[in-house]
């Protein structure tokens with residue numbers, strides 16, 4: 152808001168440089184906001200309006216013939232006829248170098264800004280801010296925990312974990328771009344009776360060599376086998392396998408060193424492997440935590456607290472919290488055999504995270520199937536009297552349908568990545584001439600393949616289910632990840648070729664930007680100016696599609712501009728000005744792609 156801009160302008164020198172560097176935020180007000188501030192200034196000299204309200208009310212008209220900004224007079228709730236007021240104001244408002252024209256359009260005032268001035272301010276801003284263009288400092292000094300991916304050891308890495316990984320990484324990137332300090336947490340499913348089952352299975356089917364080679368795959372195989380054995384019941388309906396699994400897990404909960412040693416090995420080896428696969432996606436976690444960190448001892452305190460607050464009710468031997476009044480059913484906290492559950496551990500984890508980090512926000516990036524779980528979790532924390540629960544948020548998402556490769560259903564992230572790489576490789580080979588020019592085709596196939604998966608995942612609103620359509624996803628045409636990367640490399644090559652031809656942007660950025668007058672150039676430039684607003688928006692909605700759509704539109708804009716406005720073989724001054732425009736487009740696109748995690 153306007154007040155905020157003014158306040159930050161005053162404060163800027165005070166806030167230490169270090170804060171900004173740590174948060175990688177480059178603190179300069181987006182250029183379009185400077186124009187908005189001018190409009191508000193004009194309105195407030197004529198009317199008695201709350202500046203903040205005026206600033207927030209400014210809209211961007213759908214059609215460019217209606218100007219760059221529109222102000223809806225009714226928002227001011229002034230006495231009199233808004234259409235009349237608009238007409239009167241139009242007469243009174245003075246134009247200047249920022250605002251060239253004002254027209255009244257029904258109850259709206261339409262403002263036409265000076266595009267030349269915009270260019271002169273914008274391009275130098277983008278060129279100097281470079282990888283920080285679009286960032287803001289909304290979150291400076293605040294800490295957000297972002298929990299995502301969170302697969303279960305010895306179980307398939309299913310769509311829920313894949314989407315959580317991709318979207319969670321985006322959430323973290325957006326927070327960092329808006330000044331937040333973040334802590335990324337991978338909360339592994341690494342505890343519970345099933346790990347007793349796994350240990351029992353390993354005694355029977357474990358193979359040290361296979362375990363070393365691919366722990367995730369081998370533990371999964373063992374788990375599947377022992378589960379089959381577990382289906383056999385004796386005449387009383389008991390399963391020997393499950394009984395020993397329960398006994399084993401009991402030992403784990405009791406802290407038995409031997410039992411824990413084996414489990415710890417499985418966990419460590421799995422994490423090493425996960426790290427490697429996440430590395431291919433360029434994703435890193437600050438912390439590998441997991442349900443195991445909240446074993447019986449830790450949860451016991453939670454139980455006592457719940458008990459103390461009269462929230463625990465015995466029911467059929469189990470312990471529950473009754474949430475029926477809130478339409479959330481009953482939440483089982485402990486079972487009759489004394490064992491605790493997923494929900495109990497989540498309560499303990501949230502409390503401990505708050506104690507350790509005193510976070511300003513805690514985000515859980517988890518599939519919509521767990522909506523109910525998180526509603527229960529947050530409600531219980533609220534009933535326990537934790538005021539900070541209002542800062543906990545479940546960022547949810549829909550399902551991936553038909554996620555199968557030629558090798559059958561995808562179970563592991565690595566298999567998905569390999570299959571994509573392979574398919575991408577085949578697509579690339581179809582153009583033999585180009586293929587032969589590529590230095591490291593495996594790496595390129597991997598990188599471009601990854602962008603295909605990720606863009607497909609982030610193209611629609613999070614909550615929509617979508618199907619994996621391989622042929623579409625891997626295409627270089629249409630709105631796909633490969634297309635975005637292709638456009639980015641075309642922009643890069645413009646810069647390379649210009650450099651070879653001796654066309655350079657001077658370091659002091661004294662460039663004759665007034666030469667960028669063609670409608671396509673103005674359109675592209677106008678579009679680049681909107682990027683900071685996009686970042687701001689997605690930092691509230693956490694909808695990656697906002698950035699994806701922006702990137703596609705930017706590429707379309709660039710393509711139609713580049714068809715007509717060349718850099719090479721032009722007057723020197725013009726060539727430099729156009730180069731500055733394309734370089735700014737490349738920087739902006741790159742920043743968008745980085746937020747999405749594909750650069």
Ligand code: ARG
Nearest residue numbers: 301302303338339340497517
């Ligand atoms: N491991 C869980 C699963 O695969 C996801 C964990 C989500 N996070 C949480 N705090 N409950 O379903």
